[in-house]
Amino acid sequence: xxxxxxxxxxxxxxxxxxxxxxxxxxxxxxxxxxxxxxxxxxxxxxxxxxxxxxxxxxxxxxxxxxxxxxxxxxxxxxxxxxxxxxxxxxxxxxxxxxxxxxxxxxxxxxxxxxxxxxxxxxxxxxxxxxxxxxxxxxxxxxxxxxxxxxxxxxxxxxxxxxxxxxxxxxxxxxxxxxxxxxxxxxxxxxxxxxxxxxxxxxxxxxxxxxxxxxxxxxxxxxxxxxxxxxxxxxxxxxxxxxxxxxxxxxxxxxxxxxxxxxxxxxxxxxxxxxxxxxxxxxxxxxxxxxxxxxxxxxxxxxxxxxxxxxxxxxxxxxxxxxxxxxxxxxxxxxxxxxxxxxxxxxxxxxxxxxxxxxxxxxxxxxxxxxxxxxxxxxxxxxxxxxxxxxxxxxxxxxxxxxxxxxxxxxxxxxxxxxxxxxxxxxxxxxxxxxxxxxxxxxxxxxxxxxxxxxxxxxxxxxxxxxxxxxxxxxxxxxxxxxxxxxxxxxxx
Amino acid sequence: xxxxxxxxxxxxxxxxxxxxxxxxxxxxxxxxxxxxxxxxxxxxxxxxxxxxxxxxxxxxxxxxxxxxxxxxxxxxxxxxxxxxxxxxxxxxxxx
Numbered sequence: 001x002x003x004x005x006x007x008x009x010x011x012x013x014x015x016x017x018x019x020x021x022x023x024x025x026x027x028x029x030x031x032x033x034x035x036x037x038x039x040x041x042x043x044x045x046x047x048x049x050x051x052x053x054x055x056x057x058x059x060x061x062x063x064x065x066x067x068x069x070x071x072x073x074x075x076x077x078x079x080x081x082x083x084x085x086x087x088x089x090x091x092x093x094x095x096x097x098x099x100x101x102x103x104x105x106x107x108x109x110x111x112x113x114x115x116x117x118x119x120x121x122x123x124x125x126x127x128x129x130x131x132x133x134x135x136x137x138x139x140x141x142x143x144x145x146x147x148x149x150x151x152x153x154x155x156x157x158x159x160x161x162x163x164x165x166x167x168x169x170x171x172x173x174x175x176x177x178x179x180x181x182x183x184x185x186x187x188x189x190x191x192x193x194x195x196x197x198x199x200x201x202x203x204x205x206x207x208x209x210x211x212x213x214x215x216x217x218x219x220x221x222x223x224x225x226x227x228x229x230x231x232x233x234x235x236x237x238x239x240x241x242x243x244x245x246x247x248x249x250x251x252x253x254x255x256x257x258x259x260x261x262x263x264x265x266x267x268x269x270x271x272x273x274x275x276x277x278x279x280x281x282x283x284x285x286x287x288x289x290x291x292x293x294x295x296x297x298x299x300x301x302x303x304x305x306x307x308x309x310x311x312x313x314x315x316x317x318x319x320x321x322x323x324x325x326x327x328x329x330x331x332x333x334x335x336x337x338x339x340x341x342x343x344x345x346x347x348x349x350x351x352x353x354x355x356x357x358x359x360x361x362x363x364x365x366x367x368x369x370x371x372x373x374x375x376x377x378x379x380x381x382x383x384x385x386x387x388x389x390x391x392x393x394x395x396x397x398x399x400x401x402x403x404x405x406x407x408x409x410x411x412x413x414x415x416x417x418x419x420x421x422x423x424x425x426x427x428x429x430x431x432x433x434x435x436x437x438x439x440x441x442x443x444x445x446x447x448x449x450x451x452x453x454x455x456x457x458x459x460x461x462x463x464x465x466x467x468x469x470x471x472x473x474x475x476x477x478x479x480x481x482x483x484x485x486x487x488x489x490x491x492x
Numbered sequence: 493x494x495x496x497x498x499x500x501x502x503x504x505x506x507x508x509x510x511x512x513x514x515x516x517x518x519x520x521x522x523x524x525x526x527x528x529x530x531x532x533x534x535x536x537x538x539x540x541x542x543x544x545x546x547x548x549x550x551x552x553x554x555x556x557x558x559x560x561x562x563x564x565x566x567x568x569x570x571x572x573x574x575x576x577x578x579x580x581x582x583x584x585x586x587x
Contacts, residue, residue: 316530
């Protein structure tokens with residue numbers, strides 16, 4: 001019998017096409033694995049075995065006729081930020097409890113059109129605000145990875161932590177996420193997975209619960225670079241329903257993952273170092289550069305002097321946009337409502353009860369920086385700094401084809417370990433990833449090694465806008481050299 | 493200029509979040525911490541820099557002014573906390 005949990009997406013799709021197993025068998029195994037893992041890992045907001053089997057039957061019928069899309073019959077887990085018609089979509093927030101959209105997000109529709117099978121929604125930080133999945137209304141998600149000789153519960157990162165945990169546990173063959181400051185790349189790094197944030201506008205935001213519209217990027221998680229490239233390809237494409245969606249054709253990303261990197265210039269930015277960063281990460285970064293050099297790339301030292309300002313700029317722009325986006329949750333047209341004496345009190349009680357602590361904090365910050373008298377000093381200023389950060393990258397990409405950095409300043413940490421710290425300590429998790437959101441350029445994390453505790457560490461590849469192909473080529477080269485095959489040892 | 497507990501109450505009012513009475517002092521401290529931290533941006537010279545609102549410069553798309561969707565009242569009302577006879581039911585807002 002095939003060990004389904006070990007299969008990559010490409011292996012699953014090929015196995016289905018070769019009729020080694022059926023989509024229904026694969027769906028049954030996936031749903032059973034999801035149900036068994038939900039108690040210990042808490043990575044799903046809902047599991048729908050009925051829909052999975054129904055979609056899998058349709059896939060089997062198409063496969064029997066010799067038809068079928070690029071993902072035909074492969075189960076893909078969906079972050080609870082994407083609207084799936086008729087399925088509760090909560091953004092892991094109490095304020096959206098019971099909300100069942102009557103429409104389908106463009107990205108998930110593209111997945112189903114390519115033959116992917118729905119089976120579950122994955123848990124996340126509430127409204128994607130967090131780096132550890134601890135702000136989820138449904139409680140923290142647990143990382144399938146554990147430190148050697150320890151049973152301590154680690155975070156899978158956030159905000160797309162449920163997707164990362166599910167895939168790392170071998171439950172799915174791909175998963176969707178959204179990345180506003182690092183919410184795909186950081187959990188991917190913490191869970192030994194590949195995580196992609198494409199160019200802004202590649203993947204439609206239509207039907208995705210909005211956090212910070214100018215920074216939100218849907219993207220995939222996968223076990224391999226090639227799987228990630230294929231998922232990115234399927235999820236991308238122009239959507240008239242999203243005015244920021246990019247026009248133009250989607251290149252063959254999966255083919256790019258095999259492209260040689262000989263002659264590519266890879267930038268190493270000296271600013272991607274922080275105090276307290278483990279030496280192992282620094283070593284792995286140097287090793288990564290050596291791997292690329294060995295495959296014919298030229299390593300170039302570069303400087304991105306605005307790096308340190310990206311995170312503070314983000315913590316003005318993102319809350320400002322969030323405070324505006326989240327104004328729609330007023331208890332009138334959808335979601336939860338708490339009745340008050342009058343309209344204003346109903347709004348206030350609904351929002352106080354429905355939003356968690358971190359979401360409220362960010363709404364308050366956003367409201368403050370947008371309020372009269374502070375708009376220029378904070379918000380406008382941050383947008384100007386944003387351009388300076390963007391210009392840093394533009395200048396760098398005149399000298400290099402892609403940039404290599406660590407994905408995160410640490411490996412996965414213990415759930416609760418930052419509970420008493422001030423919020424900024426948690427925010428610092430995104431220090432290496434947030435710059436690409438600010439600039440809107442593609443970036444991805446690739447698992448590259450294990451630390452002394454046996455926990456995965458990732459490297460990040462950043463490329464110029466619209467050049468995902470170079471990014472996938474470099475990521476593929478890293479993957480080949482790293483030979484990262486470690487998987488979380490099953491304890492759940 | 494640090495924010496005061498009164499500022500936090502005012503912001504909460506603006507944001508239509510019921511005053512988190514037991515968290516006002518904690519929130520004041522947290523907000524000041526974050527605002528102090530973002531002051532780092534004052535080091536950046538942004539004179540003559542245009543604010544950046546979008547990452548990939550593309551012209552705003554235009555489309556025909558035609559109805560492309562609609563006639564789905566039932567679907568729209570399906571998720572309403574309160575709906576009656578094809579309408580949202582909301583608290584009285586005009587005296």
